[in-house]
Amino acid sequence: MAAPLHEPGLKQSHFKGVRLPALLLLPQLLILLFFFFIPAVRALMGAFLLSDPFGATVHFVWFDNFIALFHSESYRNSVRVTIVFTLAQNVITILIAGVLAFATDRVVRGQSVYKGVVLLPYAIAPAIAGVLWAFLFNPAVGPVAFFIKSLGFAWDPNLNGSDAMLLVVFAASWKHICYNYIFLLAGLLAIPGSLLEAAAVDGAGPIKRFFQISVPLLGPTIFFLTTMNFVYGFFETFAIIDAVTHGGPAGATNILVYKVYQDGFINLDLGSSAAQSVLLMTFALILTLVQFKHVERRVNYTI
Amino acid sequence: MVERTPILTFICHLLLIGGIALVCMPLYYAFIAGSLTMEEVQQVPLPFWPGDHFLENIETAWSKVNFGRLLLNSFVVAVGITIGKVSISLLSAYAITYFRFRFRMLAFWLIFMSLMLPVEVRIVPTYESVANAALPIQWLIDLFQLSSLWEWISGNRIEISVEWNMINSYQGLILPLIASASATFLFRQFFLTVPEELLEAARLDGASAMRFFWTILLPLSRSNIVALSIILFLYGWNQYLWPLLITTDKDMTTAVIGVKNLIPRSDTEPAWNVAMSGALLTMLPPVLVVLVMQRWFIKGLVDSSK
Known part of the structure; x- marks a missing residue:
């Protein structure tokens, strides 16, 4: 008998479907999006920009920073x-x-x-x-x-x-x-x-x-x-x-x-x-x- | 013990007593300083026995930085972070261990990546996100030129701008800190050790996914939840950077920041007695938690770092 197809970190007996797990993951992923991924991306973008303290002018400066x-x-x-x-x-x-x-x-x-x-x-x-x-x-x-x-x-x-x-x-x-x-x-x-x-x-x-x-x-x-x-x-x-x-x-x-x-x-x-x-x-x-x-x-x- | 070594055992006791002295010395001196008047605390050397002004100093600290309110804030924030982290981690760990769906591994890695970046390294952009959490929506509006679209449709010129400011609010203090890869990982590891037969049996009895979660998985996780909650309570109570940044209103900050504001600076009166009584008051709740629930605390500490 072939070994059952097994994904790492998944229980042998499990549920199928997308709606419920998506709902369960939603709070965690939303918080991560707002307070983790967006800030990280902004830090990355900001690292390549030069702006004056009041944010009036912004230049893209490559690796100057x-x-x-x-x-x-x-x-x-x-x-x-x-x-x-x-x-x-x-x-x-x-x-x-x-x-x-x-x-x-x-x-x-x-x-x-x-x-x-x-x-x-x-x-x-x-x-x-x-x-x-x-x-x-x-x-x-x-x-x-x-x-x-x-x-x-x-x-x-x-x-x-x-x-x-x-x-x-x-x-x-x-x-x-x-x-x-x-x-x-x-x-x-x-x-x-x-x-x-x-x-x-x-x-x-x-x-x-x-x-x-x-x-x-x-x-x-x-x-x-x-x-x-x-x-x-x-x-x-x-x-x-x-x-x-x-x-x-x-x-x-x-x-x-x-x-x-x-x-x-x-x-x-x-x-x-x-x-x-x-x-x-x-x-x-x-x-x-x-x-x-x-x-x-x-x-x-x-x- | 393999053999009797009275001398070594004696030395070990001495070392441990030294360790205890090292731990207690700052606490003891804080207590002494906290129990003296401001004139007495200036004496050099500091008296070795405490005075009797401790309650007086607490009262001064209480009125100076509104400690009652700050302790309440600390409590709300610590409990909020604990409950928030435990619940969203339990749910997402359940989703990634008990469900097969297409983006399962993607979700796992998205959560796991956040383990790598403590809030301290992305201070400025996270602050901006909290100052206006609606910023991404504003981007979308700008990106699709919704303002001009509206102008074209209705003929009225308006500027669409959304704002959701979380500065000086409990949600601003709590929400950014409740995403947790390590808690999710902890529950995932635990769920993987739960016997497969439980779900099969529950299914035979016709239990739905959520019913299985509530009536079987949650009660089984109780000891993990308690142990983790203690660690998270300490984590929430002892937060520093975040409350410092996002509270400008002195009544919305936490007790730890209150203590920081009591430290004498070169241009203020040297009220170390008040600062120390405030420090002792602020460390009391977490210290009590650790002392009373020591066994759970150690379990939580060791589990949450695996």
Whole structure:
């Protein structure tokens, strides 16, 4: 008997007809059309246009907006800032989350209390996380700033660019450790006990087992988290930047997504803002494709 | 546990206590600052014990940025986004897994493509779409020269222009955020694991497509819906960029934006005590949700990222 004709992602027993599924899909597709496809196309079109801030005259300028971007010192600065910011945030987040997940996996008593507290920042808005750290690091009143100064270092994120960068990296990492932690912990708990026991019988201690068995097995999880951390650092940290530093001082924390907003809404340089949007979209697209390629290889999480 | 390692276990407890301290330190200091008067909060170093002005500061924040209204807005927006996303995702996931029709794969890919573009990267054009959602219709009118057509038919000169402004409205805050590829994908994955026999049995009993959906598929999805709803509630409550852009009226914005407006700037009085009490007040509802529904929250978090 020939195998039944099977479409991917369709149930073996299913309904036929077009009217009902079209009706079911309509709300989703309408929202996507209005708030997703039309804006994306407009960004694409806008990237090739040059208009004055009042929209009175519009010229088609081919790739001029992009070329202007690559020549613009402030855009190159923004790219550098974004790279430093996302890399620092990524490394700090994964390392701390990894240590905490390893420790949680080892302890028996108090495990659920630890887990509950470490997960808390997930509930807190990035903007609020930013506000909390802005207070701690405030040069006039902040307790952490006081501590740093008492060690003899100068500290003022309102004037010093690297201080400001440190502040937003801290706030962004603090908010995102919990996300990495829960996936790493789930991955650790999913590692078969028999593997670890066999290694223990061969004389491998807990630390050695962690690096030689757990970390390689967690490879896909770590990869996934790295991608997600980049997405987070690139896009979701907008709120932290806007609430805390406004991209300053002197562009020291002006990450790409913040620059799109600044150029589009404050400087009203719409063509440049649209071109930046297009570049960011391309980047987001690449990240998603990279992540999607690995979607099937993902381990099964249970916790 | 494979072997007993008391020293390592002790170190692990220490590390975890360090982690907890790291998480709690900003929250604790926020509480201290939120409970002092404005003079006390200027002291260096900050006192280690809280004062007794917490409620007073909350009252100040309440009247300064109309917090009662902002919290209500946040609640409406978070619940609206949750219900909206869950319902349109359930319906579209049902359509693409349980129906065979010609454009099934096209619909799947159209939805899936939107996964790739967070709202942050298409800020300006999305804003324009919300400022006038009727813009595409206006394009059609312009494209087909409907105005001049009308002039030719009736002899009257009129300018046809349509406008549908969603600035400063709940629909403007909610609608652009409810399309969701990831929620659709989550329900699709779940539907694919539902036994085939259920639909066959329902059919034998003469159930229609919608009846099958309501009486069998929906109850089966309950735990997925609850878990996802928690994540979406947090997502909606914590929105920042969108409310910032499309609300110009201070009474239509959300609590998170309210907190942002309370932060002392260099040219305002340093009322950190009020800002911190507002921050604590705003984070309270989502933190309670996470604490009370921890198990569901973890399930939702892990599921929705698959």
